[in-house]
Amino acid sequence: DFVLTQSPDSLAVALGERATISCKSSQSVLYSGNNKNYLAWYQQKAGQPPQLLIYWASTRQPGVPDRFSGSGSGTDFTLTISSLQAADAAVYYCQQYHGNPSFGQGTRLEIK
């Protein structure tokens, strides 16, 4: 099974600053057949369903602000929010879909 570990569990970042969330997989999610990383990122605000931000590790979902970016390959991935806005306060989850799908435990992002 693929185990995803996110870090940190929570962080507080000031408005306009950069926020970085890490997601590490116990196995590579890179599929050699198409050179794609089978990893997605979601944002979940309080009392709402999750929203898809990023898929294939770095492809931004249409409508997602370009301050959100995903990077990494294999087992190590990063979600970066380049200039934090108040609306970005949420819990962020990574999800792998290379094997049986699974999520990371989530990272709570607060505004400092």
Added chain:
Amino acid sequence: EVQLVQSGAEVRKPGESLNISCESFGYRFASYWIAWVRQLPGKGLEWMGIIDPIDSETRYSQTLQGHFTISVDKSINTAYLQWSTLKASDSATYYCGRLYHSGDPFVEFWGQGTRVTVSS
């Protein structure tokens, strides 16, 4: 506009059965797999399984399978999550979602969630 509309909150006793629904609008229902995801109170997301509306092929999470059933009625564009014998530990919010168009198992569109409370 793609929308997935889930049935309302439910309260049941342990041992009772339950069926919650997820109706899809704004796209060709048969063309996209549907997923169910669980969120225990105050906890993270857990993948439960997916279903192909065309032929009802179902793929369950190896971690969670055995206690619930995923089904679909393509004539009314609706997917279901069913329990025959609820446990208190089934108390959670359940989300349905439409997978990405490639069929890869990540969720592009989400329902609003259905809160299920199981308590004696």
